[in-house]
Amino acid sequence: MRTDTGRIVHLADYRPTDFVLERVDLTFELDPTETKVEARLIFHRREGVDPAAPLVLDGDDLTMTSLLFDQIEMDPARYTALPESLEIRDLPESTPFEITVVTMINPEANTQLMGLYRSNGIYCTQCEAEGFRRITYFPDRPDVLAVYTINIIADKAANPLLLSNGNFLGGAGFGPDKHFAAWFDPHPKPSYLFALVAGDLGVVEDTFTTMTGREVALKIYVEHGKEPRAAYAMDALKRSMKWDEEVFGREYDLDIFMIVAVSNFNMGAMENKGLNIFNDKYVLADPETATDQDYANIEAIIAHEYFHNWTGNRITCRDWFQLCLKEGLTVYRDHEFSADMRSRPVKRIAEVRHLRSEQFPEDSGPLAHPVRPTKYREINNFYTTTVYEKGSEVTRMIATILGRDGFKKGMDLYFERHDGDASTVEDFVKCFEDATGADLNQFALWYHQAGTPQVTVSSVYDAAASTLSLSLEQMLPATPGQPNKEPMHIPLRFALIGDNGAELDASIVTGGKVTADVLHLTERSQTFVFSGISSRPVVSLNRGFSAPITLHFEQSEADLAHIARHDSDHFARWQAITDSALPVLTKAARAAQAGEPVAVSASLVDILLTVAADEELEPAFRAQALALPSESDIARELGGDNDPDAIHVGREAVLVALAKAGASVFAALYDRHAVTGAFSPDAASAGRRALRNAALTFLSIAEGDPKRAAEAYAAANNMTDLSQALSVLAHRFPEAKETAATLQAFEARFADNPLVLDKWFAIQATIPGAQTLEHVRSLMASPHYAAGNPNRVRSLIGSLAFSNPTGFHRKDGAAYSFFADQILDIDPRNPQLAARLLTALRSWRMLESSRADKARQALVTIERGPNLSTDVRDIVDRILKA
Structure with a gap:
């Protein structure tokens, strides 16, 4: 395991490698504990480089057994081999040369799940971001692209399946008990996209005919017996391939596309060229075991990894600072795909909920960083919601500013100009400028400035002059390393809504640029004056969440209700409901903290019940409207000195009032x-x-009785209804006999299904209240708990830390101490997992003083832990010291 080196990598220090890698030939002789890796690498010195410069290759805990130069054993005086690097000196000045390096690795002992590891009898790789250096010495960086030929030798009985990137060249027996397979990827790629899988798996097969008539073989590999549960993933894959052709003009470029589902995986999935490796939770689904959200996630993540074939693989990143160039762009693409497959407004609401709950806190806390960072200590810690989700929002704003046609022109030029390149954000933005003539210089600040812009709005209607003045002011708070910010280009979709619900003509405007339905805020303060407005309109602003900002716009309850009932933009309707609810919920939290009665707005109850009962609206939208802002949303709105218990009590009071007032409405809906x-x-x-x-x-809230939820559980014929009924029982009636019986029945029914048991653990870990910590401790002693499985750890420890404010933020600090112990226990095995869990404490300063002090003590305990990994050291230092 790599421990902290303290080395900071800076964007400003980037320079190309001294040597150009021309091709890679890898041979693996697989063994659980002694795998031999032979890497034959052909280089030539880059023109203009110092002829005395050595070749320096990256390593991570490697043992080298042989080093050849042009197939001749190299003089030890010419190289220095350390576990973390290999330096080779006295190399040719201009002619190509071949380095052959042999390393021995232990896949069975690789609990970090980075590089080549073996889990549940399956050999698997994960090389992004810097895992390839755990396999062999290599220039392990994304701007080093080469073609790869792979030979895999393994025991035939244990590993009938031998897979790697590219097209299959062939295979045969290799001695009495072994066999080999050879693969060739004709498309130059960086090492982080290398993949290898070997073992014994079942397969689901299909084909896809591309837009030019080529037939591509499609294969999804899963554990034997689980093949039927991969059918939906296969369907999602074929729809993704067709959509990418129709919308972006991107055709698949190999003869075969493969997906392998594994249970022990740190990430959701990995886009390795032609051989995607997935956490099996994003592949396996059937009605009995997968919820509707699971199906939606599978659809989105299958699409995301497939779309990477062009935005990430064919065009990759010059360096890891450009990570948003592949991730943010590809998230935007998968969001658009899901919106086309499902309900666009409901999908957009879900995206914004996630952005606000995960990325906004990141942007406002000690882990804040720009979409394109300028430095990092551990790159694994920058696979963040800022890079992914805010990066997607930045791409969406480009589409908003340029319009559908302009955005398509820019994307087409990007694909044409940079196919086969390792590119930068500047390359990407310039394609849109060159394709459309737009000046995106100010807009590019979205990539460089951290923080969530705050936009304050006021409006004045002048009946005599028939004008509406809309005054806006933007402010970007200071973030670590960026105390002063420049004004941003913020595109705000808007509408002026009349008394009858119709949109008014807003084409006559002065004070700033307005294009179609987009208002462009580019200065610190601007006033837009709309003329010819015959009656006072209601202003709907930032429709569709066209910019990832916080909007402070004091609108009356009547205006918000008008938007909620009439706006043609259903996202704006949902936002108006949210804006009506948040003040009520924050007042309820403050009242609960002060020990005062909680008052509930009658107008809020009225608008919620009106929307719920409106059969003209799609059910999914109404369900989103009824999902009031979460306790985390309320805490963020309060801004500080937060008491999670009071927030919970206040929100519960509002839910009870709504449930009782709408009991007949909810009964009819049910x-x-x-x-x-x-x-x-x-x-x-x-x-x-x-x-x-x-x-x-x-x-269930209105009736105060577990009976209805227990009956719903008994009648359910799918996992969506089963898990929701179980959640209602566990969260609302934790002490009821029906709850205990149902939890036991669920466990017994799904004891052999790890993914469903993850739900069982998560439901119990998120039961509100201080008592849940002891229950989590007891669940860790369950025979179902597996500390080495990231999914299981996330389902229990992660659910407590990220999704249970009252359980995690116990007033006595016991959960913080427990959490610190877990981080220190996980870190030696799996630093990435430990670091990502640790971000649950990023907002500790927002807690009331007693809790904040106890959270800080837990962080100090972690900080003082022995031999911390770079991953955890980086996160704890930033959380404590910012």
Whole structure:
């Protein structure tokens, strides 16, 4: 395991390698504990480089057994081999040369799950970001592209399947008990996209005919017996391939596309060229074991990794500072795909909920960083929601500013100009400028400045002059390393809505640039004056969440209700409901903290029940409207000195008031929206289930009785309804006999299904209240708990830390101490997992003083831990010292 080196990598220090890598030939002789890796690498010195410069290759805990130069054993005086590097001296000045290096690695002992590891009998690789250096000495950086030929030798009985990137060249026996397979990838790629899988797996096969008539073989490999559960993933893959051709004009470029699902995986999935490796939770699904959200996640992540074939693989990153260039762009693409496959407004609401709950806190805390960072200590810690989700929002804003046609022209030029390149953000932005003539210089600040812009708005209607003045001011708070910020180009979709709900003509405007329905805020302060407005309109601003900002716009309850009822942009309707609810919820939290009665706005209850009962609206949208802002949303709105117990009490009071006032509405919804017949994961059916389950929750609250949820569990024929009924029982009636019986029944029914047991663990870890910590401790003693499986750790420890404010933020600090112990226990085995869990404490300074002090003590305990990994050291230092 790499421990902290203290080395900071800076964008400004980038320079190309001294040597150009021309090709890579790798031979693996697989063995659980002694795998031999032979790497034959052909280099030539880059023109203009000092002829005395050595070749320096990266390593990580490597043992070298042989080093050849042009197939002759190299004089030890010419090289220095350390576990973390190999330096070779006295190399040719201009002619190509071959280095052959042999290393021995132990896949069985690789609990970090980076490089080549073996888990559950399957050999698997994960090389992004810097895992390839754990396999062999190599220039392990994304701007080193080469073609790869791979030979794999392994025991035939244990490993009938031998896979790698590219097209299959052939295979045969290799001695009495072994066999080999050879693969060739004709497309130059960086080492982080290398993949190898070997073992014994079942397969689901299909084909796809591309837009030019080529037939591509499609294969999804899963554990034997699980093949039927990969059918939806295969369907999602074929739809992704067709969509990318139709929308972006991108055709697949190999003869075969493969997906392998494994259970022990640190990430969601990995886009290795032609051989995607997935966490099996994002491949396996059937009605009995997967929720509607699981199906949606599978669809999105299958698409995301496939779309990387062009935005990430064919065009990759020059360096890791450009990570948003592949991830943010590809998230935007998968969001658009899901919006086309499902409900666009509902998808957008879900995206914004996630952005606000995960990325906004990151942007406002000690881990804040620009979409394109300028330095890092550990690159694994920059696979963040800022890079992914905010990066996607930045791409979306380019599309908003340029319009559909302009955005397409820019993307087409990007694909044409940079195919086969390792590119930068500047390369990407310039394609849009060159394709459309737009000046995106100011807009590019979105890549360089951290923090969430705050936009304050006021409006004045002058009836005599028939004008509406809209005054806006933007402010970008200071973030670590960036105390002063420049004004941003913020594109805000808007509409002026009349008394009858119709949109007014807003084309006559002065004070700034307005294009179609987009208002462009480019200065620190601007006032836009709209003329010819015959009656006072209601302003709908930042429709569709066109810019990732916080908007401070004091609008009356009546105006918000008008938007909620009439706006043609359904995201704006949902936002108006949220803006109505947040003040009520924050007042409720403050009242609970002060020990005062909680008051609930009648107008909020009225608008929520009106929307819930409106059969003109799609059920999925109504379910989103009824999902009030979370306790984390309320904490963020309060801004500091947060008491999670008071926030919970206040929000519960609002839920109870709404449930009781709308009991008849919810009963009607529950009866009306039962989904009958065979289960289907389509969006419409999923929406009806979502609305019915929302009604179930409110009815259970109103009735104060577990009976209805227990009956719903008994009647359920799919995992969506099963898990929701179980959640209602566990979270609302934790002491009821029905809850204990149902938890036991669920465990017994799904004891052999790890992915479903993850849900069982997560539901229990998120039961509100201080008592949950002891329950989590007891669950760790369960025979089902596996500390070496990242999914299981995330389902229990992660769910407590990220999704249970009252359980994690116990007033006595016991959960913080428990959490610190878990981080120190996980770190030696799996630093990436430990570091990502640790971010749960990033907002500790927002807590009230007693809790904040105890959280800080836990962080100090972690900071003082022995032999911390670079991953954990980096996170704890930034959280404590910012």
